Amino acid sequence: MAGGVPNELLKLFHTRRPEALSLLVKSAVGFWITIFLAQLAEELGEPFFHGVNYINIRDSVRQLRHRFPSYREHFESDSPYQSWLVLPTRRCAPRERLSALLELIEAGLGDDAFLPYGHSSPPPEPVEPGASSHGAERAPIIPDFEGIYYYVDRGNHVPAMVLIDSLDSLAGHYGVPAVRLADTLQRDLVDTGFANVVATVDGDSDPPLETVFDGVVALRNLHDPGSFPWSLLLEKLPGADLRQTRYVLSPQAGRLVALPSDRDEVGRLLGERTPDISGGLPREFLGFFGGSAALHSDESTFFGGRR
Secondary structure, three states, X not given: OOOOOOHHHHHHHHOOOOOOOEEEEEEOOHHHHHHHHHHHHHHOOOOOOEOOOEEOOOOOHHHHHHHOHHHHHHHOOOOOOOOHHHOOOOOXXXXXXXXXXXXXXXXXXXXXXXXXXXXXXXXXOOOOOOEOOOOOEOOOOOHHHHHHHHHHHHOOOOOEEEEEOOXXXXXXXXXXXXXXXXXXXXXXXXXXXXEEEEEEEEOOOOHHHXXXXXXXXXXXXXXXXXXXXXXEEEEEOOOOOOOOOEEEEEEEOOEEEEEOOHHHHHHHHOOOOOOOOOOOOOHHHHHHHOOHHHHOOOOOOOOOOOX
C-alpha cells in the first residue's frame, strides 16, 4: 500500500466509472509513428489491430507488414477484421455527434456547416449503426470512422482504446475538417467514458484542434529527419504527476526505450527519485491514462488485448 490508501480500495473507486481521455500526438517522425502507437497499446495492455481499433487509411496492409515484420499478425487483411462484426453488441455508445456529422455530409453542406454546436440548431436524434435517419439500412458513409463505434459497442471492456493514424489523412480522405472528427469522438465516446482516443497529426496542428483533446504530446527527430533518437515532449497532460516533460526515445531490441537524461543519472547517483522509464515508454506518460491496464489485467478482449 506504500504508506497510503490500500490499492484494493483505490481500485474499487476507479472501476465504478472508468474515466476516458483523449491524446493528440503531433508527429514529425514519418511512418515510424506506427511503432509508437503499437507499443503504447501494448504497454497499456490494449489490443492493436489494423482496421479494428487502429485506423490507418494512409498505408496499405502490405506496406505495414513489410515495414514492421514483428507486428505482422496485427496487420492481417482478412482476420480479425472480416469476422469481428459478427460478434454480439454489448452496448450502444452515444452517437449524437456522429449522427449530426453524417447528416451534414449527406446534405453536401460546405465547411461552414462543420462547426461545433452551441449557437446553432441542436443535433438530430442518434441513429443506430447501419440505419439511416429514416430507419432503412444504409451503407456507412465514412466507414473507417463509423467502424470505431462498432468496435466500441462490441469490446469486452470500457473504456476501449482507439488509435487513429493519422487524423489529418482521415479528414482529407473524407473531406471533413479534422477538428470536427475529433470533436465528434470527444463528445460521443471520450466525455461519456466509452473510449480512450489517441490520434496523430503530421507536424504541428492548429490551436483549435489541440483544445479538443485532453492531452497533447509532440514527437520530433533530434537530428536528421526520419532517424533516431526522438524527442518526446509532454506539452499538456492534465492530472499527470510530471517530474519531467521531455524524454529521449531510442530503439532497443525492436522497442522504443526512454533514455535517462544527464540529470537523471546525477540524481540516481545521489539517491534521489528519478522518472521511472523501466525499459519502455515513460511511466509518467503512460500514467496519463490512469494505469487502466493494471485494473483490467485479468480480462481479455476478442483480439487478445489485455492480458
